[in-house]
Amino acid sequence: MRRLLLAGLVALSLAACEREDREYRPDPIVTETPQKIALTTLSPGDTPPITDLSDMGAQYTANAYHVSQGKKWFSAFNCNGCHSNGGGGSGPPLMDDKWSYGGKIENIAQSIREGRPNGMPSWRGKITDEQIWELAAFVLSMSGNVTSDVANGRNDDMAGKPPENMTPQQPPQPGGQVPKSAESPQ
């Protein structure tokens, strides 16, 4: 019985390895994730817009290595130049629940790849597709939307906020929730 229990525990501990799985070498053939993402809920006819998602999003949000690399790229490619450490500057904040172009990882990857009006540059061809996905996974973790075992446990530099794995989850809200402090009358 004890032996069985021990074997069970060992088998269970292996399940924890997946979040640490370090996938260095991406698919050598595909250069850009082929997917269709609708920006609107409107469509002609009686069906909603057709979307076609790859499994890259799920794969990258569940992997600690990718999220951690994303954090490295976030400052390396000067995302923090506009978005600060998630609080926003000349770019919108990324640690809240408001997503102008959708709060799914696919939307975020698309925003990074294609760019958005009023300042967000397109990163297609400037960084690799995998780096875009890593960045998107990290951006998602800023608002607590990846599991805490995957999110980064610490900041490399001094930071005014706790690391991502201690960030409370803020699920995307249409238009974002107005914080109590901004409600009127106060």
Next chain:
Amino acid sequence: MSWPEALDPKGPEADAVAGLIWSFTGLCAFIWVLVMVALAVALIRRHRQSEDPLAVTIGEERRVEWIVGGLAVLTGLIVIGLTFISYGAQARIFGLGGGDVAIDVIGHQWWWEVRYPSDTASATVVTANELHVPVGKLVRLRLTSTDVIHSFWVPSLIGKADLIPGRTNTLAFTADRPGVYAGQCAEFCGLQHTHMGIRVIAEDDADFTAWKAGQVAAAHEPATPAQAAGKAAFLSNPCVSCHAIRGTTAGGTLGPDLTHLASRTTIAAGTAELTRGTLAAWIADPQGMKPGTNMPTMKLSAADLNTLVDYLMGLK
């Protein structure tokens, strides 16, 4: 290039470090032997049994007090003496008095950025993983890091000193003879700590000056249509986000400066000798050569890869 050997010093500062190793080891070994001999003598020599085991002989007690007290004082003097010897060597290898050549070494995961600062911005040399130094001149390194703690160690010449983020450590050394000396990161710094090598190339003054002039010069313009196509491939691919080639729009600082890539002897911090083949392999599949490196797989077309390597190998 010979096998690096800390006990085979190739410069006066390395001599000082080797001297420390020998004097500490020698003195401690000598004292250890003395202690062991004293212990053996005490075990072998039979103590006279007196009638009354509790009887105290004043004269003998005094003698023992003197011996123990004397040895305690001697131990203190030896430790103080060794401290002074050690400080003497440290004052030399930390280069507190300045040096003839100043070089900044900046540690990255997993490569070394090397800068020869100058008051004139255009005369600043930026290279990677290679330290050219003139023979017989005192070289003073300023060591720092951008990510985690690394450690600079060229056993034949100097070391070790840590490269610590947010702090600058100094180290000074002189190379007595021309030659190529191997070095290695000596503080575990992550996945590819093993492949974080550095080479010190000591050469005479004329060669050093010529090398420096070559490094300051503008990047070579493409000489052939293939190289021109390679330059276009470089500038239109993600290379530019991390690497810089001076005189082009590529200005990234995350990876090594490639302005004079082909003048260097290795790629990927000593992972392989620089040849056309290894360079092509490195660009095509960096994660195969150095798993976990921050250089991503770029999935270039065969034509782009070929011309890109042509262009880079022309950057003498």
